Amino acid sequence: MKRDWLPGKTACDKVRPVQGSLESRVRLLNIKQIRYFASAVAYGSLTAAAKHEYVSVQAISKSLSDLERELGYSLFSRKSHGIAPTAFGNAFLREATSVLKGFERLETFATCWGGGARISG
Amino acid sequence: MKRDWLPGKTACDKVRPVQGSLESRVRLLNIKQIRYFASAVAYGSLTAAAKHEYVSVQAISKSLSDLERELGYSLFSRKSHGIAPTAFGNAFLREATSVLKGFERLETFATCWGGGARISG
DNA sequence: CCCAATTACGAATCTCGTAACTATG
DNA sequence: CATAGTTACGAGATTCGTAATTGGG
Numbered sequence: 001m002k003r004d005w006l007p008g009k010t011a012c013d014k015v016r017p018v019q020g021s022l023e024s025r026v027r028l029l030n031i032k033q034i035r036y037f038a039s040a041v042a043y044g045s046l047t048a049a050a051k052h053e054y055v056s057v058q059a060i061s062k063s064l065s066d067l068e069r070e071l072g073y074s075l076f077s078r079k080s081h082g083i084a085p086t087a088f089g090n091a092f093l094r095e096a097t098s099v100l101k102g103f104e105r106l107e108t109f110a111t112c113w114g115g116g117a118r119i120s121g
Numbered sequence: 122m123k124r125d126w127l128p129g130k131t132a133c134d135k136v137r138p139v140q141g142s143l144e145s146r147v148r149l150l151n152i153k154q155i156r157y158f159a160s161a162v163a164y165g166s167l168t169a170a171a172k173h174e175y176v177s178v179q180a181i182s183k184s185l186s187d188l189e190r191e192l193g194y195s196l197f198s199r200k201s202h203g204i205a206p207t208a209f210g211n212a213f214l215r216e217a218t219s220v221l222k223g224f225e226r227l228e229t230f231a232t233c234w235g236g237g238a239r240i241s242g
Numbered sequence: 243c244c245c246a247a248t249t250a251c252g253a254a255t256c257t258c259g260t261a262a263c264t265a266t267g
Numbered sequence: 268c269a270t271a272g273t274t275a276c277g278a279g280a281t282t283c284g285t286a287a288t289t290g291g292g
Binding site for chain 4: 140178179181202203
């Protein structure tokens with residue numbers, strides 16, 4: 001999540017050079033950040049989220065800090081014993097949840113498909 | 122997308138050791154693969170998709186090959202002048218499109234939010 | 243001191259471009 | 268030969284775990 005640019009006013013409105021001569025559209029968000037965030041809110045702390053996501057607290061902390069920096073808004077306030085989402089965090093969570101649901105549907109769909117063409121090996 | 126395991130019968134049903142002593146749940150899919158796939162179908166070839174996604178054809182080809190391997194199904198057939206989605210590919214695309222829409226909504230939402238708490242710097 | 247989170251740093255992993263190659267027409 | 272895609276390889280970018288540190292209770 002180490003990025004040398006900041007998000008613009010609208011999503012996907014920037015281009016940067018990358019690895020040689022090509023360029024790349026800037027993108028916000030990735031599914032892992034969204035998942036970590038939803039988990040953190042659901043379980044009330046980064047520590048609890050880390051357990052459920054099978055990663056270290058540090059990974060969650062870093063990922064979510066990056067997410068906040070990229071979005072430009074604070075997603076939750078850090079309390080002594082866990083976290084509490086901000087107004088933005090709550091609003092973001094609602095949208096995020098539907099994205100995660102869609103992702104799960106897609107995974108389920110793919111693993112349950114029996115229509116043929118399965119690759120062998 | 123280099124993974125040493127294969128997807129199981131249901132999504133997220135496997136655990137593997139990773140980087141030290143922790144373990145990690147296996148996950149299918151990432152947003153980039155889905156975006157590349159949708160683009161490839163929309164534009165009819167990997168080459169065209171690569172242009173629109175600002176990456177090389179090789180990156181698209183690799184990403185989608187990995188996706189097919191992970192899913193266990195072929196997503197499209199390679200023709201002399203482009204590609205054509207399989208039955209599975211078409212079905213997958215329908216679900217994938219709604220996920221991508223959700224993602225875009227989330228990006229738009231985040232960049233258009235004006236409720237406060239914006240991080241300075 | 244305990245607990246939750248963050249920062250620092252390095253190793254493992256992943257992404258993707260260049261180059262070389264295969265296949266179809 | 269021209270076009271579309273694939274494979275191989277390595278450089279650069281990202282992820283994440285361990286260790287050390289900070290801050291509230």
